Amino acid sequence: MYGRARSLDRLGELERSNSRLEQAIVTYRGVLDLADEDSNLVPLPLVRMAAENCIDRMIFRGFFGKAVRVQQRLLQRFPDDVKLRNKMGVTFLLMNQGSAAKEVFEAVLQQWPDDGFAQVHYGFILKNTYKNNSGGALYMLKGIESGAEGTDDGRFYFHLGDALQREGKVEEAYKIYDRAVAKGLFLGRYQRSLYNVDRLSSRPFWTPEQTTYQMFFRKLEENWEAIRDEGAALLTAPPQDGFRPEAENLRDVGDWKQYDLFTRGRKITANCVKAPRTCSLIENFPPAAVCKRGQVKFSVMHPGTHVHAHTGPTNCRLRAHLGLVVPDGLRLRVGNEFTTWQEGKIFIFDDSWEHEVWHEGDSPRLILIVDVWHPELTEHERKTLVPI
Incomplete structure (x- = not known):
């Protein structure tokens, strides 16, 4: 039965067939069921191999949820195996069940x-699920310093540094970032995206000509008043139909809301109905409309707001800001360079x-944010890169 499961598993890989993989899962579970019926029938090493392969394919x-149940069955036989327990914690994280993982x-x-x-994952959960920056930093640092397998990951350096920055320990944070750069985990001290194509040109600010999209950006500027009027009208919409609070925990203090029009390369039709001119301009420009690693959205920021220093997830996009309603007193820092917005x-x-x-x-400040594919990406990369 185990041999049949492995054969189905391999066929699933060769044929790129989910149906074959699901047949393999059922057959792996059949081995576990036999072991439950008669513990002497199936040797423990075979039980473990069948269970771990089954879990791996279920997660794939x-x-x-099914993977967790198999992990629990396996732990009944190997209760003192720390690696099995840690793997179950990771599965809960994949399910976005931070409290269960904790x-x-x-x-x-x-x-x-x-x-x-366990230390580095526990710290990750404290920081991201429970907003406990000091506790999260303590455990993530312990985990990284341990050198244990699975701890040398850019995500942990990213969130450890971010937690330290939010606690005001900026110099300590940059030491962590520099360590990650030396390990090849980040592109640079200030460029800490985790989903990258390494060969792409990089600079904090780009001119329209450098992007090769200058005609598109000029058209947005020519239509800025119509875009502004659509965005401003949405500000008066009821909460369920209007701007939503920023959801990535990037805001330190103040009030910052967004209204999505395109996300992950897909048009949000219900929202675009309320901003038809803006969406038609975007829809006719594929590097923005089908940018699977980007968004198009209105952004409103109220006085007294500070947004934490942060980095986006990928170097595969560039971000354009079109000023719509711009009062005095605004600053944006990118790397070590500063700028502000201008209407139109x-x-x-x-x-x-x-x-x-x-x-x-x-x-309030109102702008339109438009993400576009990095101009140096090939057409094949634009089609095959996974959405973010």
């Missing part, structure tokens, strides 16, 4: 307090570089 297919890693650390893999004018920057925003004016 997105069957996370319980798993807490239990691991009670029994194995120096396990670096566009500037373009690479948001994989660290950037930070201050609104010290006395009235």
Whole structure:
């Protein structure tokens, strides 16, 4: 039965067939069922191999809940195996169940307090699920310093540095970033995106001509008043139909909301109905409309807002800002360079570089944000890169 499962598994890979993989999953589970019926029938090493292959394929297919149940069955036979417990914690993270993952890693650390893999994941959860920057930084640093397998990952350096910055420990954060650069985990101290194509040109700010999209950007500027009127009208919409609070925990203080028009290369039709002129301009320009690693959205920021220093997820896009309603008292830092917005004018920057925003004016700022594919990406890359 195990041999049949492995054969189906391999056929699934060769044929790129989800159906074959699901047949393999059922057959792997059949081995576990036999072991449950008669513990002497199936040797423990075979039980483990069948279970781990089954879990791996379930996760590949997105069957996370089923994977957890198999992991729990496996732990009944190997209760003192820390690696199995850690893997179950990771599965809960893949399910976006931070509280369940936290319980798993807490239990691991009670029994194995120096396990670096559990430390770094526990710290990651404290920071991102529970907004505990100091506790998250403490455990992520312990985990990274342990050198344990699975801890040398750009995500942990990214979030450790971010937690330190938010705690005001800026110099410590940049030391962490520099270590990650030396390991090849980041493109640079200020360019810390995690989903990259390494050969792409990089600079904080781009001219329209450098992007090769100058005709498109000129058209947006020519229509800026119509775009402004559509964005301003949406500001008066009821909460369920209007701007939504920024959802990535990037805001330090203040009020910052967004209204999505395109996301991950797809038009949000219900929203575009309320901004038809803006969406028609975007829809006719594929590098923006089908940018799977970007968004198009209105952004409103109220006085007294500060946005934490942060970086975007990928170097595969450039981000354009079109000023629509721009009071005094605004600043944007990208790397070590500063700029501000002007009504009817566009500037373009690479948001994989660290950037930070201050609104010290006395009235709201409204802009249109348009992400476009990096101009040096090939057509094949634009079609095959996974969405973000």
